Amino acid sequence: xxxxxxxxxxxxxxxxxxxxxxxxxxxxxxxxxxxxxxxxxxxxxxxxxxxxxxxxxxxxxxxxxxxxxxxxxxxxxxxxxxxxxxxxxxxxxxxxxxxxxxxxxxxxxxxxxxxxxxxxxxxxxxxxxxxxxxxxxxxxxxxxxxxxxxxxxxxxxxxxxxxxxxxxxxxxxxxxxxxxxxxxxxxxxxxxxxxxxxxxxxxxxxxxxxxxxxxxxxxxxxxxxxxxxxxxxxxxxxxxxxxxxxxxxxxxxxxxxxxxxxxxxxxxxxxxxxxxxxxxxxxxxxxxxxxxxxxxxxxxxxxxxxxxxxxxxxxxxxxxxxxxxxxxxxxxxxxxxxxxxxxxxxxxxxxxxxxxxxxxxxxxxxxx
Ligand code: FES
Numbered sequence: 001x002x003x004x005x006x007x008x009x010x011x012x013x014x015x016x017x018x019x020x021x022x023x024x025x026x027x028x029x030x031x032x033x034x035x036x037x038x039x040x041x042x043x044x045x046x047x048x049x050x051x052x053x054x055x056x057x058x059x060x061x062x063x064x065x066x067x068x069x070x071x072x073x074x075x076x077x078x079x080x081x082x083x084x085x086x087x088x089x090x091x092x093x094x095x096x097x098x099x100x101x102x103x104x105x106x107x108x109x110x111x112x113x114x115x116x117x118x119x120x121x122x123x124x125x126x127x128x129x130x131x132x133x134x135x136x137x138x139x140x141x142x143x144x145x146x147x148x149x150x151x152x153x154x155x156x157x158x159x160x161x162x163x164x165x166x167x168x169x170x171x172x173x174x175x176x177x178x179x180x181x182x183x184x185x186x187x188x189x190x191x192x193x194x195x196x197x198x199x200x201x202x203x204x205x206x207x208x209x210x211x212x213x214x215x216x217x218x219x220x221x222x223x224x225x226x227x228x229x230x231x232x233x234x235x236x237x238x239x240x241x242x243x244x245x246x247x248x249x250x251x252x253x254x255x256x257x258x259x260x261x262x263x264x265x266x267x268x269x270x271x272x273x274x275x276x277x278x279x280x281x282x283x284x285x286x287x288x289x290x291x292x293x294x295x296x297x298x299x300x301x302x303x304x305x306x307x308x309x310x311x312x313x314x315x316x317x318x319x320x321x322x323x324x325x326x327x328x329x330x331x332x333x334x335x336x337x338x339x340x341x342x343x344x345x346x347x348x349x350x351x352x353x354x355x356x357x358x359x360x361x362x363x364x365x366x367x368x
Contacts, residue, residue, distance in 0.1 A: 001291050003281050005053025008245040009082070010060055010258060011045070013073065015250050017062040018091045020126025021114065022355030023153045023195055024187040026062070027261055031250040039069040041271065043076040045248055048276040050080025054246075057082050058110070062250070065092040071104040078105025085110055087151070090137030091130060098140050109141045110149040110178070115157075116164035124157060126357045138172040149176040154205065154227075155195040156352070162205045166212050166222070175220060179209065181227035185259035185314050187358050194355040198346040202227055229339050232331035234311025241289035241313060246280060254279045256286055259314040263323045289313050289324070296324060298332050 015030035037045070049057070057077050064070055065088055077084045085108040086101065098106075111134060114124035118131035125131075141148045150169040152158070158165070162179070169177045181202075184192045209224045216222060228235045238245050238257045247255045252271040255261055261268060266288065269279045280286055288294070292305050299310040310316075311327020319328045320335050328335035 001293075003242070003290070004244075006049075006244055006246050006280060007053065007055050009045075009049045009054045009057040010245065010247040011042070011057050011073070011077075012060055012062065012247060012249050012258065013042070013064040013067045013070070015062045016066045017089070017358070018066075018127060019063070019089050019130065020357040020359065021124060021153070022126075022187070022191040022357055023124075023155055023182045024358040025183055025185045025259060026358075027186045027259070028190070030062075035251045036067075037248075037250065037252045037271070039072050041252060042069075042073045045252075045271055045276065046073065046076035046080045046082060048271075049077075050082055052276055052280060054080075054082055056085070058085050058087050060087040063089050063091065065089075065097070071100045074101055074104040074106050083107050088112070088137070089125070089130065090134040091127070093133075093137040093140060095140055095143075098144055102144055102146065106146070108147040108149070109137075110151050111138055111141070112151045112153075113165070113168065114152070116161050116168040120158070120161070135172065138174070142173045147176070148172070148174045149178060150174045151178045151180065153180050153182050154197075155182040156197045156201065157195075159197050159201040159205045162208045163212075166208075166216075170216075170220065176223065177220065178223040178225065179205075180223075180225035183225075183315075184229075185262070185318065187356075189318060191355045194352050196229065196343070196346055197227070199230060199343065202230055228311075228315075228327075228329040229343050231329070232336075234308045234327040234330035234333075236308045237312035237314070237327075240309040242280070242286040243290070243309070246276075246286075254283075254285075256289075257312075257314060260285075262314060263317055294324065296326060298334075299326050302332065 014036055015026055016033055074084050084106050086106055087110045090111050113121060113134055115121040121131045122128055152165055166177055182188055182195050209222060213222050226235055242256045247258045253268050254271055255268050266285050268285045269283045295305060295310050299305050311330055313323045316325045316327045317323035319338050326333040328338045
């Protein structure tokens with residue numbers, strides 16, 4: 001089959017992070033700082049990505065500002081003709097650092113926030129004074145004249161504050177608000193019982209998003225990442241496996257999606273061993289679920305197979321133990337009952353377990 005070039009690269013520069021968010025979708029086992037790629041490795045990654053056709057990179061983590069060589073990595077991406085966007089908690093960003101990054105070629109910033117209320121935001125993030133740091137970071141980005149997006153992972157503890165979150169973004173002068181309902185991979189899967197909202201919360205939030213979209217049309221973009229556990233539709237994860245995007249993990253592992261390291265038998269390649277071009281076009285990992293030929297029934301005969309691509313491979317594995325099954329989020333999936341049974345138990349008065357905060361050092365295993 002013809003393989004088009006990727007247009008996006010998620011560069012996970014480090015798994016180190018000053019926050020302890022329970023919804024973190026990074027793997028339970030994080031890459032140690034001592035195993036991270038060196039500056040020169042990232043220069044090579046950016047040069048190869050540019051040659052491959054990548055036009056946009058998210059410089060992410062963990063917290064990418066923990067990398068002292070971030071300006072060099074930004075400059076390498078810029079030199080390769082790649083648009084650079086920093087995805088950050090804002091902690092560690094000051095005027096001098098930002099100016100250095102802008103001079104290196106940084107084009108945009110996406111700032112995470114956990115809630116509109118400072119105390120609630122800091123409770124969810126597990127770090128005191130983090131909200132003030134985010135507010136300062138937002139002001140610096142606006143002063144620098146860069147496009148600013150607000151990135152909010154939504155779950156049971158903040159969905160009811162959606163109006164206030166959008167107002168916060170407007171007050172901070174953002175161009176875009178990404179409202180991403182929590183996805184249950186990696187550490188977040190440990191906390192699914194705590195994080196999963198009840199249906200009424202989601203319906204109210206969805207109505208609020210529609211109202212805000214009407215009010216802000218043409219001024220601020222509002223992105224709503226669907227809560228697939230509740231919608232009965234599978235999300236077109238990553239725009240299709242090996243279709244538009246690739247992820248380079250902090251240790252150089254290259255993945256079709258950030259969560260794919262958990263899949264059995266994938267044997268993901270590494271930029272230390274192979275060129276990005278081969279990894280994208282030829283590697284067994286990127287071809288495992290590419291296109292539609294791998295699909296089981298009912299995806300194989302479904303008219304939506306080229307729209308949702310059978311949903312998410314990592315979710316299929318997490319819920320059924322088989323990454324090649326139809327994503328149970330789809331109402332046509334033979335395993336859809338697994339999602340239905342889980343969401344049916346969610347009520348506003350049901351007692352939920354306390355969240356397990358993200359930890360960089362301890363690595364408990366997710367419950368089955
Ligand atoms: Fe890996 Fe969806 S998160 S395919």
